[in-house]
Amino acid sequence: MAVETQIKDQSSSLKEFESLLNDDFKDRKLKENEIIKATVTEVTKNFIVCDVKAKMEGMIPVEEFKNDNELEDIKVGSVIDVYLERIESFKGEIIISRDKARRMNAWKKMEKVFETQEELVGYITGRVKGGFICTVMGLPTFMPSSQIDIRPLKKIDHLLNTPVKVIATRIDKNRGNVCTSRRAVLEKSKDAEVKEILKNLNEGDIVEDAKVKATTDWGIFLDINGIDALLHVSDLSHGRVKKPSEMVSIGQALKVKITKIDPKTNRVSASVKALTEDPYENLAKKYKIGNIYEGTCTKLMDYGVFVKLEDGVEGLIHNSELSWTNRNIQPSKVLSVSQTIKVKIVTIDTDAKRISLSYKETLENPWKKIEDKIGSIVEVKIKNITDKAIFAELDTGLTGMLHYKEISYSETEEDLKKFKKNDLIKVKIVEIKDDKIRFSMRLLEKDPMDWFKENNKNIGDVITTTVQEAMKTGVKVSIGNDKKLMVVIRKSQLAKETSDQRPEIFQPGNKLDAAIAELDFAQRKIALSVKQAQISEEKTLVKKFGKDAKSSGATLKDIFNKALNITGKKKKKEK
Numbered sequence: 001m002a003v004e005t006q007i008k009d010q011s012s013s014l015k016e017f018e019s020l021l022n023d024d025f026k027d028r029k030l031k032e033n034e035i036i037k038a039t040v041t042e043v044t045k046n047f048i049v050c051d052v053k054a055k056m057e058g059m060i061p062v063e064e065f066k067n068d069n070e071l072e073d074i075k076v077g078s079v080i081d082v083y084l085e086r087i088e089s090f091k092g093e094i095i096i097s098r099d100k101a102r103r104m105n106a107w108k109k110m111e112k113v114f115e116t117q118e119e120l121v122g123y124i125t126g127r128v129k130g131g132f133i134c135t136v137m138g139l140p141t142f143m144p145s146s147q148i149d150i151r152p153l154k155k156i157d158h159l160l161n162t163p164v165k166v167i168a169t170r171i172d173k174n175r176g177n178v179c180t181s182r183r184a185v186l187e188k189s190k191d192a193e194v195k196e197i198l199k200n201l202n203e204g205d206i207v208e209d210a211k212v213k214a215t216t217d218w219g220i221f222l223d224i225n226g227i228d229a230l231l232h233v234s235d236l237s238h239g240r241v242k243k244p245s246e247m248v249s250i251g252q253a254l255k256v257k258i259t260k261i262d263p264k265t266n267r268v269s270a271s272v273k274a275l276t277e278d279p280y281e282n283l284a285k286k287y288k289i290g291n292i293y294e295g296t297c298t299k300l301m302d303y304g305v306f307v308k309l310e311d312g313v314e315g316l317i318h319n320s321e322l323s324w325t326n327r328n329i330q331p332s333k334v335l336s337v338s339q340t341i342k343v344k345i346v347t348i349d350t351d352a353k354r355i356s357l358s359y360k361e362t363l364e365n366p367w368k369k370i371e372d373k374i375g376s377i378v379e380v381k382i383k384n385i386t387d388k389a390i391f392a393e394l395d396t397g398l399t400g401m402l403h404y405k406e407i408s409y410s411e412t413e414e415d416l417k418k419f420k421k422n423d424l425i426k427v428k429i430v431e432i433k434d435d436k437i438r439f440s441m442r443l444l445e446k447d448p449m450d451w452f453k454e455n456n457k458n459i460g461d462v463i464t465t466t467v468q469e470a471m472k473t474g475v476k477v478s479i480g481n482d483k484k485l486m487v488v489i490r491k492s493q494l495a496k497e498t499s500d501q502r503p504e505i506f507q508p509g510n511k512l513d514a515a516i517a518e519l520d521f522a523q524r525k526i527a528l529s530v531k532q533a534q535i536s537e538e539k540t541l542v543k544k545f546g547k548d549a550k551s552s553g554a555t556l557k558d559i560f561n562k563a564l565n566i567t568g569k570k571k572k573k574e575k
Contacts, residue, residue: 030054032084035101040078048074058096065098106137110178114168119185122166124159134166134180147181194227194266203261209253215245222270235271238279238312279312280353289345292362297339300331307343307357315355324360325397366396373429382423390419400437402427407441409448409484448485449521459516462533467510470503477512489514493529
């Protein structure tokens with residue numbers, strides 16, 4: 001009985017202890033996925049054992065304490081933050097993590113400093129695509145290559161695994177991404193230095209020793225008392241500047257005037273030309289429109305030539321003012337850089353600082369030599385042949401056009417094939433208008449159409465022609481003794497009767513009488529009609545023999561026979 005009583009007492013004590021323990025655990029209110037306090041109870045070779053006031057102790061691998069040399073400070077009784085992953089795993093163990101607790105604390109702090117843009121200390125530990133890994137508060141972050149320094153760095157060895165100040169520029173908690181920047185810290189520090197320097201610098205100040213740091217096609221970067229300043233190419237000189245690098249060298253000291261300071265951007269602009277008098281202010285006193293001056297060619301462009309009249313004063317010769325003979329000539333074919341020439345001032349715009357010049361006005365005008373040459377016969381040299389015309393050059397250098405219709409009275413494009421480039425030909429100047437010259441060759445010959453005037457032929461007259469060619473559309477005939485005057489008689493005009501309007505019945509060499517249906521000397525138009533000649537002949541016969549025919553009852557055939565001197569005897573024989 002005593003034994004049974006003892007067992008009952010022990011069992012009761014265990015139940016009481018278990019009840020008290022469970023009540024204690026309920027009061028502790030442990031929650032998974034949160035950071036809790038843990039007390040180190042044992043430090044072994046591989047694990048740190050911690051009491052988290054749970055049913056059993058948790059163990060953390062030693063590797064999680066090696067970051068930041070934390071393991072050296074860990075001892076029994078140390079209180080540390082741990083991340084509670086599982087209160088009880090499938091093995092009945094509690095799972096805690098020091099790394100996750102550290103990262104969660106780092107994230108919370110990172111979110112705060114991101115809002116305040118507080119500077120943090122980080123360590124650049126390695127290079128990745130597009131940038132670097134920078135560890136901040138134990139949290140790996142991404143630093144783009146552009147954010148490691150104000151200027152691009154070829155080598156970063158001196159920055160690896162050394163403390164650097166950074167600012168968090170972007171946070172994505174869902175993806176666990178953080179972007180940091182060292183450049184932002186440097187720029188912030190630089191801005192503070194610049195603002196301090198700018199307190200002693202004002203617009204209008206003259207700086208004696210502004211150092212040239214770099215040159216570009218559009219300007220020069222200067223170092224003024226430790227801050228950067230821009231000297232734009234337009235502020236280098238009153239004249240035009242080709243390349244700033246041709247005027248200054250790196251490290252050279254320049255005397256400049258501060259023209260603008262932007263307090264918002266801390267940008268400083270400087271000028272060299274502001275220290276000298278603007279030559280355009282008194283330009284009207286030195287240069288007069290219409291006068292000729294000497295200058296030097298400084299630059300050849302597609303549209304013209306720049307000429308320097310003096311330091312800071314340049315003018316432009318447009319392509320149209322380079323040559324009397326060619327309005328669109330390439331400048332390089334007329335002038336060259338550094339060439340000294342005489343120019344005539346055409347216009348002066350002091351407000352826009354523009355001067356228009358003319359080179360051709362200083363040369364002899366070839367147009368004046370030929371202004372009274374209309375009708376003259378001259379020899380020209382063929383420069384070019386197109387599908388419609390010949391372009392030939394006079395001895396004055398001027399070029400005129402000879403259209404294919406002006407080569408001969410045949411007015412055919414085939415005439416162009418008779419000529420080649422550089423041939424010398426005689427032409428007549430027929431027109432000079434709007435700086436254009438028109439030639440003619442056919443006017444050197446007798447006009448075939450003069451045959452009508454010489455023979456007193458007019459519309460309605462019947463003339464004898466010679467068949468040259470039978471075509472589908474009609475018959476080509478020649479007029480007169482030569483073949484220079486050719487006319488095509490249309491098929492419908494070959495005969496009165498439709499059945500006789502057949503071109504194939506006409507043979508080359510046959511004589512063919514035709515009436516003049518159209519004769520326009522101005523338009524050089526001639527139209528002939530055999531049909532009209534036949535009708536006209538019939539009318540003449542009827543008029544001549546119509547009276548006798550009426551009294552005798554003769555037919556139209558009898559009238560024609562009488563006109564052809566067909567006797568009555570011949571008629572009897574035919575019977």
